[in-house]
Amino acid sequence: MASIYDEMNEKTKENIQKSFLQLLKEKPFVKVSVRDITTIAAINRGTFYLHYEDKYDLLHQMEDTLLRGLEVHLQRLKPDVLLLEAEKGNISRFSVEVFRYIQENVELFQVLLGEHNQFGFHKRLKHFFGNHFIEKIVQNQHFFQDLTIPKDYLSSFAISAFLGLVEQWLDNSLAESPEEMADMYIQIIFFIRKM
Amino acid sequence: MASIYDEMNEKTKENIQKSFLQLLKEKPFVKVSVRDITTIAAINRGTFYLHYEDKYDLLHQMEDTLLRGLEVHLQRLKPDVLLLEAEKGNISRFSVEVFRYIQENVELFQVLLGEHNQFGFHKRLKHFFGNHFIEKIVQNQHFFQDLTIPKDYLSSFAISAFLGLVEQWLDNSLAESPEEMADMYIQIIFFIRKM
DNA sequence: ATACCACTCAACACCATGTTGGGTGGTAAA
DNA sequence: TTTACCACCCAACATGGTGTTGAGTGGTAT
Numbered sequence: 001m002a003s004i005y006d007e008m009n010e011k012t013k014e015n016i017q018k019s020f021l022q023l024l025k026e027k028p029f030v031k032v033s034v035r036d037i038t039t040i041a042a043i044n045r046g047t048f049y050l051h052y053e054d055k056y057d058l059l060h061q062m063e064d065t066l067l068r069g070l071e072v073h074l075q076r077l078k079p080d081v082l083l084l085e086a087e088k089g090n091i092s093r094f095s096v097e098v099f100r101y102i103q104e105n106v107e108l109f110q111v112l113l114g115e116h117n118q119f120g121f122h123k124r125l126k127h128f129f130g131n132h133f134i135e136k137i138v139q140n141q142h143f144f145q146d147l148t149i150p151k152d153y154l155s156s157f158a159i160s161a162f163l164g165l166v167e168q169w170l171d172n173s174l175a176e177s178p179e180e181m182a183d184m185y186i187q188i189i190f191f192i193r194k195m
Numbered sequence: 196m197a198s199i200y201d202e203m204n205e206k207t208k209e210n211i212q213k214s215f216l217q218l219l220k221e222k223p224f225v226k227v228s229v230r231d232i233t234t235i236a237a238i239n240r241g242t243f244y245l246h247y248e249d250k251y252d253l254l255h256q257m258e259d260t261l262l263r264g265l266e267v268h269l270q271r272l273k274p275d276v277l278l279l280e281a282e283k284g285n286i287s288r289f290s291v292e293v294f295r296y297i298q299e300n301v302e303l304f305q306v307l308l309g310e311h312n313q314f315g316f317h318k319r320l321k322h323f324f325g326n327h328f329i330e331k332i333v334q335n336q337h338f339f340q341d342l343t344i345p346k347d348y349l350s351s352f353a354i355s356a357f358l359g360l361v362e363q364w365l366d367n368s369l370a371e372s373p374e375e376m377a378d379m380y381i382q383i384i385f386f387i388r389k390m
Numbered sequence: 391a392t393a394c395c396a397c398t399c400a401a402c403a404c405c406a407t408g409t410t411g412g413g414t415g416g417t418a419a420a
Numbered sequence: 421t422t423t424a425c426c427a428c429c430c431a432a433c434a435t436g437g438t439g440t441t442g443a444g445t446g447g448t449a450t
Contacts, residue, residue, distance in 0.1 A: 004448070005395055012396080030225070030251075033437060044398050049439065056225075115318065122317055123310065126359075149382055153363050157383055160359025161352050164321075168351035187344055188352055192387045199417070200426055207427080228406060239429050244408065 013051050015041045017062055020055075024111045029059065029119055063121055066108055067128050073101045074132075083136065094133065095162070095185050099178035102166060110170050122163065129159045208246050210236045212257055215250075216302060223311040224254065258316055261303055262323050268296045269327075281332050289328065290357070290380050294373035297361060305365050317358065324354045 019040040023032045034055055038045045052058040074082055074097055082094045102109050112121040147154070162185065169181055176184070214235040218227045229250055233240045247253040269277055269292055281289045297304050307316040329350045342349070357380065364376055371379070 003395095008396055034439090035437070045438095046399080046440085047397055050396075054439080115315065120311065126362075147386055149379055149386065152367070153360060153379055154383065154386075156359040156363035156366075157356050158359070160362070161356035164351040164353070164355025165348060167321075167355070168348050171351075172347070184344055184348055188349065189387065191342055191344065191349075192384065198426095203427055229408090230406070240407095241409085241430080242428055245427075249408080 009051075012041075012043065012047065015043065016048060016051060016058065020058060020062075021107060021111060025107070029055075059119055062108065063112065063119075063124060066105060066112075067124065069105070070098070070101050070128070071132065073097065083133070091189075092182055092186055096178050096182035099166075099169070099181040102170075103174060103178055106170070106174055113167055113170055125163060126156070126159050129162070130155055204246075207236075207238065207242065210238065211243060211246060211253065215253060215257075216306060219306045219311070220302075224250075224314055254314055257303065258307065258314075258319060261300060261307075262319070264300070265293070265296050265323070266327065268292065278328070278331065281328060286384075287377055287381055291373050291377035294361075294364070294376040297365070298369060298373050301365070301369055308362055308365055320358060321351070321354050324357070325350055329354050 016037060019037050020032070022040060023036055032055065034048050035045060037055070037058075038048050052061065074094075077097060082097065085091075085093050112119070113125075165181065165185055165188075169176065211232060214232050215227070217235060218231055227250065229243050230240060232250070232253075233243050247256070269289075272292060277289045277292065280287075307314070308320075360376065360380055360383075364371065
C-alpha cells in the first residue's frame with residue numbers, strides 16, 4: 001500500500017517538521033509563523049495546510065508521535081518486565097529506558113521542555129507517566145496501602161520529581177549517560193531514605 | 196506623591212488585569228486578543244498600549260508581581276527564620292507559607308500553572324525557588340557534602356517534586372488547607388525514608 | 391488517453407496588531 | 421481664570437499573518 005504518493009506525503013511532512021524544529025531552536029513558538037516554516041522548508045505555504053490544520057496541529061502531532069514512540073519503546077524492549085520490576089519497587093530498568101529514549105530524541109525534548117516551553121508539554125508528559133506507570137505502581141504496591149497521603153498527590157509528587165531530573169539533564173545538554181541518570185535517580189531515593 | 200492620576204492609572208491597570216484573568220479562565224492565552232481584553236474591560240484598545248507593550252508584557256508583569264509578592268510574603272512573616280529552619284532541614288514552616296500565599300492567589304496560580312499552561316511559568320517558578328531557597332539549602336547543608344549527586348540535579352529534583360504537590364493541589368481546587376499540604380509534604384519525605 | 395495525485399502560484403477576505411493625530415473632560419499650577 | 425497637563429477616547433491607518441480557493445503543472449497509475 002506504500003505508494004509513491006504516500007512517500008511524497010511523508011517526505012513533505014518530515015520536511016515541515018524538520019524546518020519547524022529548526023525554527024523552534026531559534027525563537028519561541030509564538031514567533032514562528034507558517035510562512036517561516038514553509039520558507040525554510042522551501043515549499044508553498046498552501047502545501048502546509050494540506051498536511052496540518054495550523055501550527056498548533058503540527059506541534060500537537062509531533063508531541064503525539066514522541067509520546068507514542070516512548071510508549072512503543074517501553075513496551076517493545078521489555079514487554080511486561082518493566083511494569084513488573086516497577087511494581088516490585090525496582091525503577092532502575094524503567095527509568096534507564098526513558099532516559100535512553102530521551103537521548104534518542106534530544107532536540108525535540110529540549111525544545112518542548114526547554115526555556116521557551118510555551119506549550120504545555122510538561123503537563124502532557126506528566127499525564128503520560130501518570131496514566132501509564134506511576135498510578136499503576138502507586139495503586140498496586142501493597143506497602144502503599146497504609147499510607148495516609150492521597151494517591152494523586154503522591155503520584156504527582158513522584159512524577160514531577162522524576163521530570164525535574166530529566167529537565168535538568170536536558171538543560172545540561174545531556175552531559176551524563178542514560179545509565180548514569182538512572183543511577184542518579186536511584187541514589188537520590190536512597191539518599192532521602194537515609195536523611 | 197499619590198496623585199489622582201496615579202490612582203486612575205492604577206485602577207485601569209487593575210481593570211485590565213482582572214479582565215485578562217477572566218479571559219484566561221475561559222480560553223488559552225494564545226486565543227486571547229488585546230481586543231478581547233479591552234472589550235471586557237470596557238476601555239479603548241489604544242488605552243491598553245498606554246500601559247502595556249502587548250499581551251506578553253501584561254502576562255509577564257503579572258507573573259513578576261506574583262513572584263515579588265511571594266518573596267515579600269516570605270521575608271516579611273519570618274525574616275530569617277524560614278531560611279534558618281530550612282537549613283536545619285525543617286521545611287515545614289517554609290512550605291506552609293508558600294501554600295498559604297498560593298491560597299491567597301489561587302486564581303492566578305491556577306491559570307498560570309493550569310491546563311492551558313502555555314507560558315513557561317512552571318520554569319519561572321522553578322528558577323525562583325531554586326535561586327531563593329533550595330540551592331542555598333543544598334549548598335549549606337553539611338550532610339549534603341558527602342553526596343555524590345551533582346547539586347543542580349538534586350535541586351531540580353527537589354523543587355520539581357514540591358511543585359508537583361502544588362500543581363496537584365491546584366488541580367484539586369485547593370481541597371486541602373495550607374497546613375494539611377505542608378503536613379503532606381513532610382509525610383511524603385518521611386515515607387520515602389521508610390521505604 | 392484519462393483520471394489521479396502532491397504540489398505550485400496568485401489572489402482573496404479576514405482579523406489582530408501597533409501606531410498616530412485629533413479631541414474630551416477633569417486636575418493642578420500660574 | 422487662564423494655561424498646561426493628564427488619562428483616556430475615537431477613528432483611521434499600514435502591516436502582516438491566516439486560512440481558503442481556483443487554476444495550473446508534471447509526474448503516476450489504469
